[in-house]
Amino acid sequence: MDQSAYAPDPPDAELIVRCLEGDETAFELLFQRYRDAVYGYALRMLRNATEAEEAAVEILERVFANLPTFRIDHEFRPWLYGIARNECLMRLRRSRKLQQLEMAARAAGEHEPATDAPELSEEAAAIRTQVDALEEPYRETVILAYFQGLNSREIAGILSTNENTVRTRLARALRMLRERMEGDA
Secondary structure, three states: OOHHHHOOOOOHHHHHHHHHOOOHHHHHHHHHHHHHHHHHHHHHHHOOHHHHHHHHHHHHHHHHHOHHHOOOOOOHHHHHHHHHHHHHHHHHHHHHHHHHHHHHHHHOOOOOOOOOOOOOOHHHHHHHHHHHHOOHHHHHHHHHHHHOOOOHHHHHHHHOOOHHHHHHHHHHHHHHHHHHHHHHO
16 A cells, blocks of 8 residues: 555545545545534534434445546535435425425324434524524525535535525525514524
8 A cells, every 4th residue: 555545534535546546445435424514514514413324325325426526626625515405405395395394193182103203402402493494595505504514606606506605695694584583592
């Protein structure tokens, strides 16, 4: 093995090239690097730990299956989050259909299913509730920026919009959150 195989924190591009060459260690490093972030994104988007876990596995499987199509001259994170976003939106659409069926079943006398949301502090729960209540483009932008740590350029690429739109959405979302939080106080 060459010296780059022992680099303590190789860049994504290097790991991708090594993955494509069949290096299982590079695959494991890339997987470890993004596993928690992908799960966190899925959890915030889907609001269900079990569903997020399943989605994260599916997302990472799709990422690695599609790695040969990744253009090495592009950034990896926005590409990864684009795949994650598509998977989560697909699951949300499917979930909305299931919710409609569940509502019809409850109306017919069945009980509401239990939730598996993790316990949060009162303040964290209030913030999460307010973020969850934001309209879709604002909620998703807040999640990508503040929970996933992506910059405006990366978010713009994922959402197929421009950076000014991302900044505007963030500013409006923060204003809405501030107003709602002050209204609850």
